Amino acid sequence: MRRIAALVALAAAPVLVLGVLFVLPVAGMVAEGFVEDGHLAPGAVLDVLARPRVHRVAWFTVWTSGVATALAVALGLPAAYALHKLALPGRAAVRAALIVPFVLPTVVVGVAFRQLLGEGGPLGFLGLDGTPAAIVCGLVFFNVAVVVRTVGVAWESLDPRPGQAAAALGASPWQVLRTVTLPALRPAVVGAASIVFLFCATAFGIVLTLGGVRHATIETEIYLLTTTVFDLQAAAALSVLQIVVVVALLALSARLRATPDPTAQRTVAPPRAVRRSDAPVVVATLLLLAAMLLPVATLVLGSLDVGDGWGLDNYRALATAGEDQALLVPVTAALVTSLRTAVDAMWMALLVGVTVSLIVTRRSHSVAERRVRSTLDGFFMLPLGVSAVTLGFGFLITLDEPPLDLRDSPLLVPMAQALVALPLVVRSLAPVLGGIDDRQRQAAASLGASPWRTLLTVDLPVVWKPVLAAAGFAFAVSLGEFGATSFLARDTDPTLPVVIFRLIGHPGEHNYGMALAASVVLAAVTAVVVLGVERLRVPGVGAF
Amino acid sequence: MLALRDVTVRYGDTPAVDDVSLDLASGQVLAVLGPSGCGKSTLLRAVAGLEPLASGSVSWDGADLAGTPTHKRGFALMFQDGQLFAHLSVARNVAYALRLRRTPSARVATRVGELLDLVGLSGYDDRLPGTLSGGERQRVALARALAVEPRLILLDEPLSALDATLRERLAGDLRAILHAAGTTALLVTHDHEEAFALADRLAVMRGGRVVQQGAIDEVWREPVDEETALFLGYARVLRDDAARRVLDAAGLPPAYAVALRRSALVVDDAGPLRAVVESARVTPELVRLVVTVEGVGTVDAVAPLGGRVAPGDEVSLRVDVTRLALLPITP
Numbered sequence: 001m002r003r004i005a006a007l008v009a010l011a012a013a014p015v016l017v018l019g020v021l022f023v024l025p026v027a028g029m030v031a032e033g034f035v036e037d038g039h040l041a042p043g044a045v046l047d048v049l050a051r052p053r054v055h056r057v058a059w060f061t062v063w064t065s066g067v068a069t070a071l072a073v074a075l076g077l078p079a080a081y082a083l084h085k086l087a088l089p090g091r092a093a094v095r096a097a098l099i100v101p102f103v104l105p106t107v108v109v110g111v112a113f114r115q116l117l118g119e120g121g122p123l124g125f126l127g128l129d130g131t132p133a134a135i136v137c138g139l140v141f142f143n144v145a146v147v148v149r150t151v152g153v154a155w156e157s158l159d160p161r162p163g164q165a166a167a168a169l170g171a172s173p174w175q176v177l178r179t180v181t182l183p184a185l186r187p188a189v190v191g192a193a194s195i196v197f198l199f200c201a202t203a204f205g206i207v208l209t210l211g212g213v214r215h216a217t218i219e220t221e222i223y224l225l226t227t228t229v230f231d232l233q234a235a236a237a238l239s240v241l242q243i244v245v246v247v248a249l250l251a252l253s254a255r256l257r258a259t260p261d262p263t264a265q266r267t268v269a270p271p272r273a274v275r276r277s278d279a280p281v282v283v284a285t286l287l288l289l290a291a292m293l294l295p296v297a298t299l300v301l302g303s304l305d306v307g308d309g310w311g312l313d314n315y316r317a318l319a320t321a322g323e324d325q326a327l328l329v330p331v332t333a334a335l336v337t338s339l340r341t342a343v344d345a346m347w348m349a350l351l352v353g354v355t356v357s358l359i360v361t362r363r364s365h366s367v368a369e370r371r372v373r374s375t376l377d378g379f380f381m382l383p384l385g386v387s388a389v390t391l392g393f394g395f396l397i398t399l400d401e402p403p404l405d406l407r408d409s410p411l412l413v414p415m416a417q418a419l420v421a422l423p424l425v426v427r428s429l430a431p432v433l434g435g436i437d438d439r440q441r442q443a444a445a446s447l448g449a450s451p452w453r454t455l456l457t458v459d460l461p462v463v464w465k466p467v468l469a470a471a472g473f474a475f476a477v478s479l480g481e482f483g484a485t486s487f488l489a490r491d492t493d494p495t496l497p498v499v500i501f502r503l504i505g506h507p508g509e510h511n512y513g514m515a516l517a518a519s520v521v522l523a524a525v526t527a528v529v530v531l532g533v534e535r536l537r538v539p540g541v542g543a544f
Numbered sequence: 545m546l547a548l549r550d551v552t553v554r555y556g557d558t559p560a561v562d563d564v565s566l567d568l569a570s571g572q573v574l575a576v577l578g579p580s581g582c583g584k585s586t587l588l589r590a591v592a593g594l595e596p597l598a599s600g601s602v603s604w605d606g607a608d609l610a611g612t613p614t615h616k617r618g619f620a621l622m623f624q625d626g627q628l629f630a631h632l633s634v635a636r637n638v639a640y641a642l643r644l645r646r647t648p649s650a651r652v653a654t655r656v657g658e659l660l661d662l663v664g665l666s667g668y669d670d671r672l673p674g675t676l677s678g679g680e681r682q683r684v685a686l687a688r689a690l691a692v693e694p695r696l697i698l699l700d701e702p703l704s705a706l707d708a709t710l711r712e713r714l715a716g717d718l719r720a721i722l723h724a725a726g727t728t729a730l731l732v733t734h735d736h737e738e739a740f741a742l743a744d745r746l747a748v749m750r751g752g753r754v755v756q757q758g759a760i761d762e763v764w765r766e767p768v769d770e771e772t773a774l775f776l777g778y779a780r781v782l783r784d785d786a787a788r789r790v791l792d793a794a795g796l797p798p799a800y801a802v803a804l805r806r807s808a809l810v811v812d813d814a815g816p817l818r819a820v821v822e823s824a825r826v827t828p829e830l831v832r833l834v835v836t837v838e839g840v841g842t843v844d845a846v847a848p849l850g851g852r853v854a855p856g857d858e859v860s861l862r863v864d865v866t867r868l869a870l871l872p873i874t875p
Contacts, residue, residue, distance in 0.1 A: 161627045164594050167614040168621035169641035170692060175615075179640070183631045 004369050011359050011376055014352050018422075021415050022383055025394025026243070032397065033236020048237035054221075058241070061217040064132055065200035068139035072196050073189065075140065076147025078284040084152035086278060087271035094289055095148075096534040100527045101292055102145035103473065105480030107497045108519040110209025111504060112295035113138050115302045115516065122298055132215055138206045141292060143196040150195075154188035155181075156268050173277070198249055202242070202387050205482040205497065209504065218242050219483070223389045239390040250381060296523070303516035307509065314510075314517035323508040328491050331499055331518050338479055338496040338522075344414035345421060345478035350471055352418070353425030356380045360426075361433040377430070384423035388483025392416060396487055413495070416484040421474040428470040432463055465536050472533035476526050496522045545569050546591070546696055546730065551600035553583075553590050560586040562752035563600070568696075568745070573722060573729040575743030575760070577736055579775065583752040584732040588698050591730060592621045604695065620694035624701045626685035628673035634660070634684050635669035641692040659687040662721055679710045686718065690725055697722070699731040703738050715741035736776055740764075748772050769873055773803035778869065779844050780804050786840040791870075793817050794863035801871040804843060806832065808867035811847035815862035819845070824853050835859065 033045050048054060082088060083095050101109065115121055117129045117137075128134045158181065166180045167173075182189075204219045211217070216224060218238050225235040274282065306313045318331040327334075360377040383391070395416055400407050436459060444454045482497040489498050496518060503515035546568040553561040560583045568574045578584045589595045591602055593614035602609045609617060620641075628637050635656050636643075642652045660666050663683035673681060682702060689697050702718065703711045719742050722729055733739050739746055740760060747757035748768075756768040767773035770781045780803070782790060787802045790809075793816040809817070811833070819835035822842065826832075831847040845861055847853045 161623055162629055164589075164592070164614070165621060165623055165627040166629075166640065167594075168592055168617075168619060168698070169688065170615050170618070170644050171641075172615050173613075175644055179644075180629060183629075 004366075004372060007359065007362075007369065007372060010355075011372075014355050014359070014380070015376070017352055018380065018383075018419075021395075022386075022391065022419055025398045026239075026386055026390055027394075028398035029390050029394035030236055030240055030243075032232045033234075033240065036233075044233050045237040045240065048234045049241065051234075054234075054238065057216050057218055057221045057238075060132070060215060061201055061219075064136055064139065064217065065197050068136045068143065068200045069193050069197045071136065071140045072143045072147050073193050075284070075288050076144045076192070077151060077189070078281045079144070079288050080148045080152035080155055082278070082281045082285040083148060084156040085269075085271060086274050086282070088274060088282065088285075091271075094285070095152075096531050097289065098148055098292060099145050099534060100523075100530055101141055101296075102143070102149075103476040103480060103526055103530050104142075105482065105497045105500075105519075105522050105526065106142075106203065106205025107209060107482050107500045108299070108480070108523050109138055109141060109295070110206045111500065111515055111519045112299040113141070113206075113210055114504075116295045116298040122294070130210070130212070130214065132211075135207055135210050135215060138210055139200045139203055141295065142203070142206065143199055144288065144292070146196050146199070147189075147192045150192035151185060151188050154185055156271075158184055158269070160269050194249060194252065198246060198384065202246070204387070204389060205501075209501070219387050219389055222387060222393075223483075223486075226389075226393050235393070239387060242387055242390070246386060247382070250378070250384070299516060299523070300520055303513065303520045306513065314513040315521075317510060317514045318517055318521070322503060322506065322514055323510040327494070327499060327502060329494065331496070331514060334494050334496045334499040334518075335521065335525075337493055339525075341414050341417065341495055342475045342478040344411060345417035345481075346471055346475045348414060348418035349421040349425050349474040349478075350467070353422055353429060353470065353474075354467065356422075356426050357429035357433050361430050377426075380426055381423050383419045388416075388420055388481070389487070391419065392484030392487030395484070413485055413488050414478070416488055417478040417481045418474070420481055420484060421477040424473050424477060425470045428473065429463065429466055432466045433459065436462055469533045469536045472529050472536075476529045476533075479522065479526050479529070545605060546728070547603050547606075548587075548591070549601045549603070551587070551590060551602060552598045553586050553595050554598040555586075559583075559598070559752050561590060564749075564752075564754050565600075566747055566754065566757065568728060568730060570728050571726055572745060573719075573731060573743045574745045574747060575739035576730070576732045576747045576749055576754075577739045577775070578732075578734060578749035580734050582749045584734075584749050585700055587749070588621070588700055588730065588732045591696075592619055592698055593617050594621075618692075618694055619696045619698055620689035620692070621698045622682075622685050622689045622700065622702055625705050626673075626681040628676075628681055628684055628688070630673050632673075633669065634665070634671045634673070634676070637673065637684055638687045638691055640688060645692065655691060656687075659691055660684075662690070662724070663687045664717065678706050679714055682706065682714065683717075686721065690721075690727065693725070693727075695728065697727050697729045699729060699742075701733050701735075701738075702731065704733065704735060711738070712741075718742060748775065750775075765869055767803060767869055767871060769871060770801070770803070773869060773871060777805065778803035779806040781871065782840065782843070784875075789837075789839050790817075790863060790868070793861075794865050794868070796865065796870075799870045800875060801873050803869045803871055805867040806844040807846045808864055809835070809837075809843060809845035809861045810864055811845060811851065811853060811859050812862040813860050815860040817861040817863070819859055819861055821853055821855050821857045821859060823855055833859075835861070837861065 034040060034042055036044060079098065083091050113134060114129065117123050117126065117134050119129065162184070163176045163180050166176045171179060201217070202219050203217070204223065207217050208220045208223065211220065213224065218241065222235045222238050225231045225238070303314050304310045304312070321327040321330050356376070360373050395412065399405065440458050441454050444458050449457060480497060482501065485495050486498055486501065489495055500515050500518050500522070503511045503518065548564055548566040551561055551564045552559055564587060566574070576584045576587060586595055590597060593609065593612065597610070629640065632640070638656045638659050639652045642655060656669065660668060663686055665680060665683055668680070673684070676684065703715055706714060715738065731739070731742055743760055745758065746760045746763045747754050748763065749755070750771065756763055756772055764776060767776050767778065773781055781801055782804065783801045787800060788798045790802060791798055817837050819837040822834040822836055824831055824833050826849070830849055831851065831853060833845045833847055833853060834842060835845045836842050853859060
């Protein structure tokens, strides 16, 4: 009992933070739909869910996410094998290159795909601009890295001996894959697929830039309903629908994800020399890499295109506020705001994330204690699936009066972004902390180390790199965050993604060129951060 | 029959297996014995086709296997810890190779029944590997390896993961099963007891090389050098005068070096050697002594239980000629 009391006391601070900054806004947003004139009126919500447009939007969300997930898995598996099991030259660089799209700001990816698929773009002849196919391509572009990471890391630490035993019993390589390897990888594949589906179903920036009003998913529909139609009831109804689906999906994926044995040391099999029979896999990986580089290359080229030749005019224009006063501040000022916001979001996400990870990974001494811990674990994963738009709008309508009047606080945007990054931080740190054999701590304690000293000598040496990596990821995620920020950032103080979205919405050749240049700058900053993280060689980061 | 000619396997620049040649006739069991890290497991994996050869050849009945991948060699490999497929039941594990060959399911069922019977695990069909004990898992692994009657079975320390009593019992079973099935087997181990329990022939490996091979009793009686002798369970090696003195007392012609087991010298009032007892330790069967023999030095000896031998006593010793081996080495 005392342990549980201590646990609850320790967990109080992060729970309070998440309660005020997450549960309250989301609940406020939901209440907007259910409460009418101070009375509970669930009928209106049901009316909204019966609308044909809502059905269309829901179905569109499900099928685009489903197709994108299937494609991401199909393209990701060969790459996971080639990049994690084969001794390909330059595989570290390719692995790093493939992780970048995952953290590229959604708006940037949207702009890159429009540049690629739009009229006059290299693939304009396909006529995909503004079609669902373009949205699916964008979603796949984003999420392939999740599959490659998650499955690749699981694959390289897979014990090779069962496969060898099967081969010695006469199983051909294909039979080994089908009967031994894939069953062993199933938890990783299912885990990756469910998380990718989740990301696809709640994708915002990319769908908004590629689909506009015509092709809306639940997430963008919530945005359109709140900002342009002001139908808060309908928006709230959709939020509820989304939360229910996401929570169900998270619960399902948690059940399917096998819990690794924390006492088992993770060993990585050395990569194998490439054989002739690996050709299909290697070719598939190279094609994937090319497909991933294409939008980025188009974006860079587009930003250097100044109409009658090449030049840096678009980049020079970043010091201005755009044509026809498209913006209130120059783009460079927005970049500074972005960086400052990202630093704030990073330390907030780390502070909460490290505390949460420590809490959820300590060994439980009783069933009740374990239940409390796993409930907390699930609780802190919630922001992963709840729409950033819902969160952003919820901030606006609930944190606007004393004692919680944060609307004018410069920390409002970082707080929202930190919440979006929090699950990533916890997912990076918790497995590492959980992987430390508790007997090491017991050994330290038996040698006379205080709990604090144990933390310093046993946990810290293992965890400092993952903490650094998680910090980098939180920073990158915050830099690119668009869903919540688009609600919360003030016009006089916008972040870079918000500015890019404004610029592409404004008419004018120059504004578009500036949007491209700003996208390149934002992508470059993010890529540098992520490649820095990659150099730390922390296997779990970016894997789920 | 299996033939290895000048097989070399390298990890990077270091040779793990260095120029090894071995022959194994059909129906025989060959044990490769060596300390850990001597390259014996690598040798086994090379035979299975899991490690590429840097040079040399592995052939079966005269056909070189260089281009044959593991799954086409027809050699079943049994790992130290069994490596059962955790997601398949015992019956599905045993039937694994049969199903690969699309054996009709009725035949599979009977064969699985036979094999589980053979390894003494009838009725375990639906159990999952996670619920079995270590010994049971090894038996299932053996049944799985034997299912398609492999032309050669490769055993990687099949008993060393088990506790002592279980090991002894399973060793007897394993030998009986291998002989009943008429299987040719190549076994690697670091435990000479395990090798003696299972094998007909023995190859001793050290530092990647085979230093001695032959029929098991032959190798045991005539170890080729001091290190081999010590590895085979001989306690001490005497040289020069010490060796000559002991051999003389045994009534044997002189030699440069002799290896003694711990029971080579026996307390006997009529014995020709005089010694002073340094220490005495009682075991269930006899008393083990450490004695200093004049002109020989400190050696081991035994005394029958019940005799009163205490440190400081002077005793006479005789030599048991079946408990020593002459080493073919020179200064």
